[in-house]
Amino acid sequence: xxxxxxxxxxxxxxxxxxxxxxxxxxxxxxxxxxxxxxxxxxxxxxxxxxxxxxxxxxxxxxxxxxxxxxxxxxxxxxxxxxxxxxxxxxxxxxxxxxxxxxxxxxxxxxxxxxxxxxxxxxxxxxxxxxxxxxxxxxxxxxxxxxxxxxxxxxxxxxxxxxxxxxxxxxxxxxxxxxxxxxxxxxxxxxxxxxxxxxxxxxxxxxxxxxxxxxxxxxxxxxxxxxxxxxxxxxxxxxxxxxxxxxxxxxxxxxxxxxxxxxxxxxxxxxxxxxxxxxxxxxxxxxxxxxxxxxxxxxxxxxxxxxxxxxxxxxxxxxxxxxxxxxxxxxxxxxxxxxxxxxxxxxxxxx
Amino acid sequence: xxxxxxxxxxxxxxxxxxxxxxxxxxxxxxxxxxxxxxxxxxxxxxxxxxxxxxxxxxxxxxxxxxxxxxxxxxxxxxxxxxxxxxxxxxxxxxxxxxxxxxxxxxxxxxxxxxxxxxxxxxxxxxxxxxxxxxxxxxxxxxxxxxxxxxxxxxxxxxxxxxxxxxxxxxxxxxxxxxxxxxxxxxxxxxxxxxxxxxxxxxxxxxxxxxxxxxxxxxxxxxxxxxxxxxxxxxxxxxxxxxxxxxxxxxxxxxxxxxxxxxxxxxxxxxxxxxxxxxxxxxxxxxxxxxxxxxxxxxxxxxxxxxxxxxxxxxxxxxxxxxxxxxxxxxxxxxxxxxxxxxxxxxxxxxxxxxxxxxxxxxxxxxxxxxxxxxxxxxxxxxxxxxxxxxxxxxxxxxxxxxxxxxxxxxxxxxxxxxxxxxxxxx
Numbered sequence: 086x087x088x089x090x091x092x093x094x095x096x097x098x099x100x101x102x103x104x105x106x107x108x109x110x111x112x113x114x115x116x117x118x119x120x121x122x123x124x125x126x127x128x129x130x131x132x133x134x135x136x137x138x139x140x141x142x143x144x145x146x147x148x149x150x151x152x153x154x155x156x157x158x159x160x161x162x163x164x165x166x167x168x169x170x171x172x173x174x175x176x177x178x179x180x181x182x183x184x185x186x187x188x189x190x191x192x193x194x195x196x197x198x199x200x201x202x203x204x205x206x207x208x209x210x211x212x213x214x215x216x217x218x219x220x221x222x223x224x225x226x227x228x229x230x231x232x233x234x235x236x237x238x239x240x241x242x243x244x245x246x247x248x249x250x251x252x253x254x255x256x257x258x259x260x261x262x263x264x265x266x267x268x269x270x271x272x273x274x275x276x277x278x279x280x281x282x283x284x285x286x287x288x289x290x291x292x293x294x295x296x297x298x299x300x301x302x303x304x305x306x307x308x309x310x311x312x313x314x315x316x317x318x319x320x321x322x323x324x325x326x327x328x329x330x331x332x333x334x335x336x337x338x339x340x341x342x343x344x345x346x347x348x349x350x351x352x353x354x355x356x357x358x359x360x361x362x363x364x365x366x367x368x369x370x371x372x373x374x375x376x377x378x379x380x381x382x383x384x385x386x387x388x389x390x391x392x393x394x395x396x397x398x399x400x401x402x403x404x405x406x407x408x409x410x411x412x413x414x415x416x417x418x419x420x421x422x423x424x425x426x427x428x429x430x431x432x433x434x435x
Numbered sequence: 436x437x438x439x440x441x442x443x444x445x446x447x448x449x450x451x452x453x454x455x456x457x458x459x460x461x462x463x464x465x466x467x468x469x470x471x472x473x474x475x476x477x478x479x480x481x482x483x484x485x486x487x488x489x490x491x492x493x494x495x496x497x498x499x500x501x502x503x504x505x506x507x508x509x510x511x512x513x514x515x516x517x518x519x520x521x522x523x524x525x526x527x528x529x530x531x532x533x534x535x536x537x538x539x540x541x542x543x544x545x546x547x548x549x550x551x552x553x554x555x556x557x558x559x560x561x562x563x564x565x566x567x568x569x570x571x572x573x574x575x576x577x578x579x580x581x582x583x584x585x586x587x588x589x590x591x592x593x594x595x596x597x598x599x600x601x602x603x604x605x606x607x608x609x610x611x612x613x614x615x616x617x618x619x620x621x622x623x624x625x626x627x628x629x630x631x632x633x634x635x636x637x638x639x640x641x642x643x644x645x646x647x648x649x650x651x652x653x654x655x656x657x658x659x660x661x662x663x664x665x666x667x668x669x670x671x672x673x674x675x676x677x678x679x680x681x682x683x684x685x686x687x688x689x690x691x692x693x694x695x696x697x698x699x700x701x702x703x704x705x706x707x708x709x710x711x712x713x714x715x716x717x718x719x720x721x722x723x724x725x726x727x728x729x730x731x732x733x734x735x736x737x738x739x740x741x742x743x744x745x746x747x748x749x750x751x752x753x754x755x756x757x758x759x760x761x762x763x764x765x766x767x768x769x770x771x772x773x774x775x776x777x778x779x780x781x782x783x784x785x786x787x788x789x790x791x792x793x794x795x796x797x798x799x800x801x802x803x804x805x806x807x808x809x810x811x812x813x814x815x816x817x818x819x820x821x822x823x824x825x826x827x828x829x830x831x832x833x834x835x836x837x838x839x840x841x842x843x844x845x846x847x848x849x850x851x852x853x854x855x856x857x858x859x860x861x
Contacts, residue, residue, distance in 0.1 A: 163609070164613065222815075237756070238815045238819065240537075240753055240756070240814065241810075244753065244811030244814075247807065247808065248808025248811070249808070366620070405627070408624055409624040412620050412624075416614055416617055419606060419613075423606055
């Protein structure tokens with residue numbers, strides 16, 4: 086009974102903003118612009134549509150980061166605090182590679198596509214390796230320590246990476262070349278302008294997630310991951326190299342964070358050392374919302390958080406309050422249904 | 436732990452820098468150090484542990500006479516002691532009750548804003564004066580006596596701590612960390628954007644990044660208005676707060692409530708089935724820990740003469756948490772030493788002594804800009820090499836070193852080991 090209240094309460098909570106503005110746009114209407122000094126009031130769904138599409142694009146980035154949290158939590162029950170900062174390093178590496186490859190606003194289309202694919206691969210390898218190294222240095226020696234210990238080293242590593250970013254590119258946000266023209270409208274769906282950035286974000290996220298899902302479901306290594314997540318001890322007895330599997334998990338999470346870093350740099354066209362902290366918290370919220378340990382849940386949670394963020398940015402209170410809104414949602418989820426939308430009951434969140 | 440063959444040697448207490456036998460491994464080195472320490476401990480007469488606290492307090496009281504009245508070192512000491520008070524507060528939540536709180540900055544913020552609201556002309560439409568003297572008595576706004584502000588900050592933070600604690604009651608471990616972190620960030624966001632929250636009459640909730648400036652400085656009869664050229668009264672004030680908090684900490688640890696916290700920390704299910712009220716005990720930890728943070732926050736507010744939203748960032752929570760962890764989770768002496776140590780590193784060593792060290796190596800940055808990276812590095816190193824901290828709580832030390840499994844360690848806990856003497860100093 087309580088579980089039902091929890092899950093439906095959560096769904097209601099998540100739908101509250103879109104439904105409220107949907108009803109409002111259709112009844113009261115919204116101001117679409119000025120003609121001859123008079124406000125034009127429209128009663129249709131195109132503004133809601135834009136909010137949702139924007140939210141899905143933002144949410145794709147959060148989803149990719151959230152998968153890293155959820156994989157790691159699923160396998161060693163650790164909130165990998167440094168994960169958001171691995172994402173930030175991913176952005177920095179990607180932007181650095183653009184200048185190495187000589188990608189600029191004047192580059193031709195073929196050069197940009199080729200360069201970006203190469204950048205994506207190298208960035209993913211770098212952040213994946215970085216994540217594996219962090220696990221090796223900061224988490225593995227503490228495998229048998231109290232659960233607080235690796236969480237604290239994770240916070241420590243998060244700060245180390247942030248300061249690496251700070252020394253690398255300075256303390257203020259830097260704008261980077263808009264390589265793909267992310268703001269260009271590609272086509273219109275009944276008044277909703279679909280920009281190139283939205284297509285890029287969703288178009289990069291979906292194949293990566295499908296690939297990851299296939300890897301986890303169908304390969305030997307994926308099966309080893311699932312087995313280790315279920316019961317590390319039994320998995321070890323069945324001949325699975327648990328430490329190697331954990332490293333693999335960190336590699337996959339780091340690679341997706343690197344991809345998210347590249348997409349973020351292309352889509353937001355600015356980067357700074359603190360982006361990882363905020364993104365990490367938002368993505369963690371997404372992972373918890375979807376049900377931590379559950380990849381599908383992380384993607385769903387990421388997209389939902391993206392939509393909430395978009396409504397909060399554009400409709401509710403303005404961008405400066407968005408973080409507070411997202412964290413408010415996080416706390417309400419924790420109260421209503423700590424295991425999230427699709428999550429299993431766990432010891433932590435029972 | 437001891438190595439056969441070395442036991443027979445009557446170990447004199449030589450300086451640990453010059454090992455007679457080159458140890459072949461890290462654990463042997465540790466065993467050797469332990470042996471020397473025990474030898475030193477045997478030579479200290481038992482009454483010293485009872486006299487020591489009074490000697491330390493007396494030294495602390497006369498410390499400022501060794502420096503000029505506006506000395507930079509005393510300035511750093513005041514800030515370090517204020518942070519140590521926060522570390523002691525956080526130690527109750529994290530150390531005693533085992534609830535990882537990553538949003539402690541919220542109580543710094545609330546304490547500082549209590550001062551900003553009730554000790555400045557920020558609410559300029561109001562005109563309330565309670566027991567204030569000097570400059571403040573003539574201004575508009577709400578002005579309370581500093582002692583009243585301290586009490587108000589403690590009460591308001593205790594209420595806030597309870598509210599923050601409520602949603603975490605059903606959760607454990609990392610989830611608590613995330614909820615408290617989220618609350619800390621929300622409070623920080625409200626502080627920054629508080630200029631948008633209008634209270635009527637042109638007054639807003641906070642002054643955002645501009646800061647509430649010209650807050651009242653404390654006034655005590657006989658001392659007069661505190662000012663920043665005479666640092667000694669400030670020092671004695673925060674020292675008084677520290678001693679009060681230390682006293683409360685020690686009394687709490689040895690009380691029924693303190694034992695209930697430790698029981699909950701060790702095994703929640705067992706503790707509850709023994710009749711410990713879960714909700715009440717946990718909320719009391721949050722409330723008391725928060726109250727100390729609020730008192731220190733109010734003091735820092737008046738000492739910095741401004742309450743600025745930029746101060747209330749996540750990094751501050753991590754700084755305070757580092758103090759507790761580096762000192763030794765759950766250990767009162769550890770929180771004090773860790774607080775003072777990191778406080779001095781933060782306010783004296785990095786900015787005044789070592790700040791330009793990288794440029795001497797030809798590196799183009801200042802150490803203060805990467806201070807949080809340094810704390811992060813310290814956290815990682817301490818957790819890996821010495822997870823029990825500098826001055827471990829004796830119960831946790833047994834757990835972390837794996838000498839005994841918790842629960843089986845009762846016999847060893849009851850033994851009067853040298854660690855017990857340290858416990859008496861705490």
